[in-house]
Each structure stands twice: as C-alpha cells, then as structure tokens.
Amino acid sequence: MTSASIPPPGTPLKLPTPSTSHITSQPVYPPSEDSYLLLDAFSLPSEVSFISSRFPRETPAPLLVEIGTGSGVVSAFVAAHAKPLFGRRDLITLGLDVSFTANTVTNTTITKACVENAATCATFLNSVTSDLTSCLRPSCVDILIFNPPYVPTSEHPSLSTLRDGTPQRGLVNSKSQEDYDMEEYLLSLTYAGGENGMETTDRLLDQLHNVLSDRGVLYLLLCAGNKPPEVVERVLGMGRGWKMEEVIERRAGYEILSIWKIYR
Amino acid sequence: MKLLTANFLSCAVKACKSSPLSFPLHFKDAELASKSVPYNPVLLSNLLPRLDWPALVTSSKELGFALPDSKPDVARISTPSAASSPSDGDDTAMSMGATDEDEKTLRMLHKVLMETEVVEGKMVCGSCGFEYGIHQTVANFLLPSHLGTLSYHDRLRDTGLRYFAEDSRTCEFKI
Known part of the structure; x- marks a missing residue:
C-alpha cells in the first residue's frame, strides 16, 4: 500500500494570486515555483472536496497554520479564498517564521489579500516568530502548510544567530555590512535543507503527532532530492494510522517538486 | 498579538509544554491598540466550542477586560446550506438567526478577542518565567x-x- 495517488480529473479553481508588490528589497523568499505549486494544490477539485469533507461546516472552526510564511503569498491565498477552497469562512489562520522581517511582510500580504476578498476570506490572527511550531499549544493545528528549506546542502545553517543575537529588526533597503550579512544568512535559511534537504522537515515530522489535531492534515512540499519514497516509508513507519499521499507534482527547471498530504 | 491568539500559544520550552502553568502565558507591560476587524458571528459561534475559556478570562483580565466567568452559551450559527456559491457575500447577513442576547455577547467577544491587539509588550511563562517579547504585534518565540x-x-x-x-x-x- 503506497501512497501516491493521482488526482481525479476536474478543472482546478482559478483564483487570483495575492499581490506582493509591497515587497521591494526585504530579504524574504519571493513567491516562486514552489509557492505556486502549493496554490495549485489547494485549487484542485480533489483537495477542495477532501478538505470540505474533513472539516464539515457543523464542526468547530478550523485553525490553519503555515510554517515559514516568507512573503506570505501562500497563507494570503488560502486565507483570502477560504470560502471556495474550504467551503467555509469560519477559519482562523496563523503565520510562523523564524524571520521577523518575513513576519511583518506576511502581515501586510495577508491583510491586503483579505481586504480585497472580503466576501470569501477567513480571519487572519497574527504572525509569530517561531522555530517550527514550538510556540503552539500541543495538538491544535487542523491544516498545516510547510514549504520547507528543501535544497540538499552540505551545510545546514544553525538558528543560533537568531536565537542568541540582538533582537531582530525589520530589514529593508539595507546599507550596512552587518545588515547585508544578516540578509544573506536569512536567505540561506529559506532554502538550505542540509543532508538530503531534509534536516528541517525531519524535525517537523518528529513532532507531528504533537502538532496536528486528530482531524489535522499537513501539506508538505518536497523536491526529488528529498527522496520522497523514503519520506513516505518513514511516515508510514510512524504507525498510529499515519498516511502520506501525493497531491500534485511538477517539473520546475532542474527540480521536480511535489506536494504531499500527511494525516491520520 | 490578538487576545484570541494567546489561546493557542504556550511556552516554547519543551519541559514546560506539559506543565499547566505554561498556559496561558501572562501578558506584561502590554501596549494595546484597537484594530478594526470585520465582524464574523459565524466564526465566533463556531470558535467558542474549542476555546479554553478560563485561559481567556485570565488573559483578558491582564489586559483590563472582564469576561464572564463561564463560557457563554451561544447557539451555533450556521450558514444556510444554499451558501455553496463563493459569491454569496458576507456571513454577517446570516447571523439573523441569533437572538438579541447572543448577538450582544458575540459583539462583545469580537471586540475583546479579535479587535484588541497587543502592539508592544511581553508574555511570561508561569512555569519557567521566560519572557517572550512582542514588537510591532509580532511575538518572538525563538528561545x-x-x-x-x-x-x-x-x-x-x-x-x-x-x-x-x-x-x-x-x-x-x-x-
């Protein structure tokens, strides 16, 4: 019993991509192929029906959390179009990122998108500076989205610069060498995944049973270098009825990107 | 940080996660702002069942708001089943079914939970004493x-x- 499944035919929803025109020189991961693949995954009719049947309207309001919001484009998309994507508007959303700059940018991206889609949007609560979901109460997340630093790299940058340094400031139009260095470091955190590109993703999978609610589902982006079949094996090996299924796959330049959902 | 958000956060120190003292975190030196948020009674009535009410009362008190001691008994407001079209507009129009009493409660909750924003301040863990800073509404939970x-x-x-x-x-x- 493996997990790959091909989405049934059907026309994906065509919903506008949130504007990120307020991002000028801030050191955040810009909306890219991987971000757009996540938007397309949520727009598939198969996912729309999966989510609306998993979170029926008569159940309590779901909590949606994105880890590593970066520009905020993915969270803004799902928050702004909650009604067509999830069949309900009574969702609350939180954004988590290790970068303060990313969090302030995300606040703007989501707020703007929700104002522009006032009739269909969920309610965005806040962005929080956090390492993965360490700030959250256990087992409260219903829909978790993670576009991790997935590129296999020989070095995996440590978070100690952010943990132990001076409190982060919002970076824009950097002029000093110190700011340039910080920008370069923050950008390395957005993509460098260490061994197999999996060092950060592995830490999340280790904790997943303490993060998701019983009805919770993780949408995770992987690239071919992450060796998805091994990740599937690992998730199935966690027992307790964990499943991992492919939602969508796409070639993007030299990368093959895929979105997976992991749930019990 | 909205008052509602505090209902989903606890101390990031691993050893504190299992301690009842690590939730809710306690607000300190909070500078508040009132931020306008669209009123969504359907959301509020569907959120109530999953909120930790005693924690909310504690957090509210710390910010100068008095919530009732027990969770208000508000009937769940549902959207009409015909509301499957994405363009059927604002859920506000669908709160017509709520009683005046419920409506008053939901408006009050909206003001306290959704529109009260801690712009600057701290959140303190009752178990280990660690203080998490809040700057420009963004709390910093990096330890x-x-x-x-x-x-x-x-x-x-x-x-x-x-x-x-x-x-x-x-x-x-x-x-």
Whole structure:
C-alpha cells in the first residue's frame, strides 16, 4: 500500500494570486515555483472536496497554520479564498517564521489579500516568530502548510544567530555590512535543507503527532532530492494510522517538486 | 498579538509544554491598540466550542477586560446550506438567526478577542518565567540556544565537536 495517488480529473479553481508588490528589497523568499505549486494544490477539485469533507461546516472552526510564511503569498491565498477552497469562512489562520522581517511582510500580504476578498476570506490572527511550531499549544493545528528549506546542502545553517543575537529588526533597503550579512544568512535559511534537504522537515515530522489535531492534515512540499519514497516509508513507519499521499507534482527547471498530504 | 491568539500559544520550552502553568502565558507591560476587524458571528459561534475559556478570562483580565466567568452559551450559527456559491457575500447577513442576547455577547467577544491587539509588550511563562517579547504585534518565540531544543546536528556544529553522526538526525535532546 503506497501512497501516491493521482488526482481525479476536474478543472482546478482559478483564483487570483495575492499581490506582493509591497515587497521591494526585504530579504524574504519571493513567491516562486514552489509557492505556486502549493496554490495549485489547494485549487484542485480533489483537495477542495477532501478538505470540505474533513472539516464539515457543523464542526468547530478550523485553525490553519503555515510554517515559514516568507512573503506570505501562500497563507494570503488560502486565507483570502477560504470560502471556495474550504467551503467555509469560519477559519482562523496563523503565520510562523523564524524571520521577523518575513513576519511583518506576511502581515501586510495577508491583510491586503483579505481586504480585497472580503466576501470569501477567513480571519487572519497574527504572525509569530517561531522555530517550527514550538510556540503552539500541543495538538491544535487542523491544516498545516510547510514549504520547507528543501535544497540538499552540505551545510545546514544553525538558528543560533537568531536565537542568541540582538533582537531582530525589520530589514529593508539595507546599507550596512552587518545588515547585508544578516540578509544573506536569512536567505540561506529559506532554502538550505542540509543532508538530503531534509534536516528541517525531519524535525517537523518528529513532532507531528504533537502538532496536528486528530482531524489535522499537513501539506508538505518536497523536491526529488528529498527522496520522497523514503519520506513516505518513514511516515508510514510512524504507525498510529499515519498516511502520506501525493497531491500534485511538477517539473520546475532542474527540480521536480511535489506536494504531499500527511494525516491520520 | 490578538487576545484570541494567546489561546493557542504556550511556552516554547519543551519541559514546560506539559506543565499547566505554561498556559496561558501572562501578558506584561502590554501596549494595546484597537484594530478594526470585520465582524464574523459565524466564526465566533463556531470558535467558542474549542476555546479554553478560563485561559481567556485570565488573559483578558491582564489586559483590563472582564469576561464572564463561564463560557457563554451561544447557539451555533450556521450558514444556510444554499451558501455553496463563493459569491454569496458576507456571513454577517446570516447571523439573523441569533437572538438579541447572543448577538450582544458575540459583539462583545469580537471586540475583546479579535479587535484588541497587543502592539508592544511581553508574555511570561508561569512555569519557567521566560519572557517572550512582542514588537510591532509580532511575538518572538525563538528561545536562546541554551533553552531551545537543538537537533543533534546543530549541537555538534555549535560546540565544534566532530563525531561520526550518522543516523543521528532523529536524536533530539534538551540542554
């Protein structure tokens, strides 16, 4: 019993991509192929029906959390179009990122998108500076989205610069060498995944049973270098009825990107 | 940070997660602002069942608001089943079914939970005493390395030790 499944035919929803025109020189991961693949995954009719049947309207309001919001484009998309994507508007959303700059940018991206889609949007609560979901109460997340630093790299940058340094400031139009260095470091955190590109993703999978609610589902982006079949094996090996299924796959330049959902 | 958000946060120190004292975190030196948020009674009535009410009362009190001691008994407001079209507009129009009493309660909750924003301040863990700063509404939950849970890889790197670390990726420990 493996997990790959091909989405049934059907026309994906065509919903506008949130504007990120307020991002000028801030050191955040810009909306890219991987971000757009996540938007397309949520727009598939198969996912729309999966989510609306998993979170029926008569159940309590779901909590949606994105880890590593970066520009905020993915969270803004799902928050702004909650009604067509999830069949309900009574969702609350939180954004988590290790970068303060990313969090302030995300606040703007989501707020703007929700104002522009006032009739269909969920309610965005806040962005929080956090390492993965360490700030959250256990087992409260219903829909978790993670576009991790997935590129296999020989070095995996440590978070100690952010943990132990001076409190982060919002970076824009950097002029000093110190700011340039910080920008370069923050950008390395957005993509460098260490061994197999999996060092950060592995830490999340280790904790997943303490993060998701019983009805919770993780949408995770992987690239071919992450060796998805091994990740599937690992998730199935966690027992307790964990499943991992492919939602969508796409070639993007030299990368093959895929979105997976992991749930019990 | 909205007052509602505090109902989903607890101390990031791993050893505190199981302590009842780590939730809710306690607001300190909070500078508040009122931020207008569209009123969504359907959301509020569907959120109530999952909120930790005593924690909310505590957080509210710390910010100068008095909530009733027990969770208000508000009937669930549902959207009409015909509301499957994405363009059927604002859920506000669908709160017509709520009684005046419920409506008053939901408006009050909206003001306190959704529109009260802590712009600057701190949140303090009742278990370990760690203070999380809030700056421009963004709370910082990144712990210093000596409190955070580092992966084995991080620890090897940070201490400059070089071990043969094969197969250690899932090994985590607290310092």
